[in-house]
Amino acid sequence: MSQATFLNRQALHLRPDPARVIVRPFKPATEPRDLNPTDKIRANHIVDRVLALDPDAVAAQLADVLDNFQGRHRNLLETFEARADEMEDAFATHGVFSKTQRQLVGAYFLSEYSFEASALFNPSIVPHPDQSGAPNGGICVVISLRAIGEGHVSSLTFRTGTIAADGSLTVDPTARLASLPRISHRISGPDGERVELTFKGEEELSERVIFPITESQSNGIEDARFVEFSDGDRKAYYATYTAYSGRAIRSELIETSDFMSFRLTPLRGAAARNKGMALFPRKIDGRYAMIARQDNENLYLIYSDDLYTWEGGQAVLRPQFPWEFVQIGNCGSPIELDEGWLLLTHGVGPVRKYSIGAALLDKRDPSRVLARSSEPLLRPEPSEREGYVPNVVYTCGAMRHNEQIVLPYAVSDTFSSFATIKISALMEAMKR
Structure with a gap:
């Protein structure tokens, strides 16, 4: 033939x-039900460090993240907030977050994936x-x-x-x-x-x-x-x-x-x-x-x-x-x-x-x-x-x-x- x-x-x-990249959750901050004790401790350490920043520093860091990644993804701030929502149970012990803090925290628990x-x-x-x-x-x-x-x-x-x-x-x-x-x-x-x-x-x-x-x-x-x-x-x-x-x-x-x-x-x-x-x-x-x-x-x-x-x-x-x-x-x-x-x-x-x-x-x-x-x-x-x-x-x-x-x-x-x-x-x- x-x-x-x-x-x-x-x-x-x-x-x-x-x-061509997407953003997806990165460990140790996967879904709260999947976090082992070590990961939960590490995730909480990251949150503590963000909350220790003064409001101006939080805003500056978030602006820097957006400057680096905004053109690579749609609706980044919305994505950051959605990721923080997914981590709500893990963050419960930290009290109240400002909106800017939540967005920055969400950014720390995401990674780009090609x-x-x-x-x-x-x-x-x-x-x-x-x-x-x-x-x-x-x-x-x-x-x-x-x-x-x-x-x-x-x-x-x-x-x-x-x-x-x-x-x-x-x-x-x-x-x-x-x-x-x-x-x-x-x-x-x-x-x-x-x-x-x-x-x-x-x-x-x-x-x-x-x-x-x-x-x-x-x-x-x-x-x-x-x-x-x-x-x-x-x-x-x-x-x-x-x-x-x-x-x-x-x-x-x-x-x-x-x-x-x-x-x-x-x-x-x-x-x-x-x-x-x-x-x-x-x-x-x-x-x-x-x-x-x-x-x-x-x-x-x-x-x-x-x-x-x-x-x-x-x-x-x-x-x-x-x-x-x-x-x-x-x-x-x-x-x-x-x-x-x-x-x-x-x-x-x-x-x-x-x-x-x-x-x-x-x-x-x-x-x-x-x-x-x-x-x-x-x-x-x-x-x-x-x-x-x-x-x-x-x-x-x-x-x-x-x-x-x-x-x-x-x-x-x-x-x-x-x-x-x-x-x-x-x-x-x-x-x-």
């Missing part, structure tokens, strides 16, 4: 930018909920990306762009600032915490960053596989992702209709204990369906009645060709074509080299495999082999536009690029 007949790499790259300093990779792509600016014959899109910063902590970030009628993609300039959402709702349950998040309307989509919030996500929100889901006249965006606590992984689900408000929910069931789940873009025979990999080796078809509970499953794809002998996995949600469900897969071969392949599943019964690529659609080119994890190309989701598949993909777990695939040529190649 010759890539030249159906695949075109685009000269477009999204690279990590260490200048959330994409190390990598910007494993992208997925979906139609934008607002198509008012779409070009003739084209479409506006949202690209999700996994960002990695200091300590290998993964978060979720976004870009916007347009796909022209011919399939060429343009990515909009990235916002200079980066912002975290407000936690509007938080519920603890037997399966973990469900969290609802809201960004402000003035924050551009590329400015919005979803950083780990719950204990299960504390070391990363990894590899979000976004899909536009249709249920009758209703459309929503869902993404499965891997929550990593530093000790354990599990699959969780993001839901949004506008990329401004998000709900993050743990998934239940034996099939959700691994990574790499991808939701079909609509129900099949009245049930939700996923492609998943429960055993770290094969791909399974699983169903659910409620979207949140996933059990059992039927193996539909196993390693078959040399480039995927180590394991296979999905590369995002299946894409509906006239011919069937196009499922992009990744295969791991010798020297842990990752390549991207494809399979065609029956539209009515996705457990039936109609065709499969015997060779990779995309493998690391010489210029794509070097990076944080060498010899890897990977994607978390492509989309159809006209007669092409638009494929964002990661290069060696470092940066992201794009390719287009001619559907008719790919179908013919898979038949051969």
Whole structure:
């Protein structure tokens, strides 16, 4: 199978930018319930030192902080006060603070974090909920990306762009600032915490960053596989992702209709204990369906009645060709074509080299495999082999536009690029 007949790499790259920073709580001043006795003593020492300053010195110090950081973040004083509010229990023994003292204290318990300093990779792509600016014959899109910063902590970030009628993609300039959402709702349950998040309307989509919030996500929100889901006249965006606590992984689900408000929910069931789940873009025979990999080796078809509970499953794809002998996995949600469900897969071969392949599943019964690529659609080119994890190309989701598949993909777990695939040529190649 010759890539030249159906695949075109685009000269477009999204690279990590260490200048993009957020502010987040820093230890020892984490949430009061998490402070151990030593941290509480140290936190109180910091507060004591601030309160020992005379009012003029407090005002001067706060002005100096604002002079240094104001242009790097939105609403810094509001952020400082919100951080002081979070520390209220730990500060109770200190009496009454002036507003300026509270703001300065809040600043001492925050730190900047360059959330994409190390990598910007494993992208997925979906139609934008607002198509008012779409070009003739084209479409506006949202690209999700996994960002990695200091300590290998993964978060979720976004870009916007347009796909022209011919399939060429343009990515909009990235916002200079980066912002975290407000936690509007938080519920603890037997399966973990469900969290609802809201960004402000003035924050551009590329400015919005979803950083780990719950204990299960504390070391990363990894590899979000976004899909536009249709249920009758209703459309929503869902993404499965891997929550990593530093000790354990599990699959969780993001839901949004506008990329401004998000709900993050743990998934239940034996099939959700691994990574790499991808939701079909609509129900099949009245049930939700996923492609998943429960055993770290094969791909399974699983169903659910409620979207949140996933059990059992039927193996539909196993390693078959040399480039995927180590394991296979999905590369995002299946894409509906006239011919069937196009499922992009990744295969791991010798020297842990990752390549991207494809399979065609029956539209009515996705457990039936109609065709499969015997060779990779995309493998690391010489210029794509070097990076944080060498010899890897990977994607978390492509989309159809006209007669092409638009494929964002990661290069060696470092940066992201794009390719287009001619559907008719790919179908013919898979038949051969």
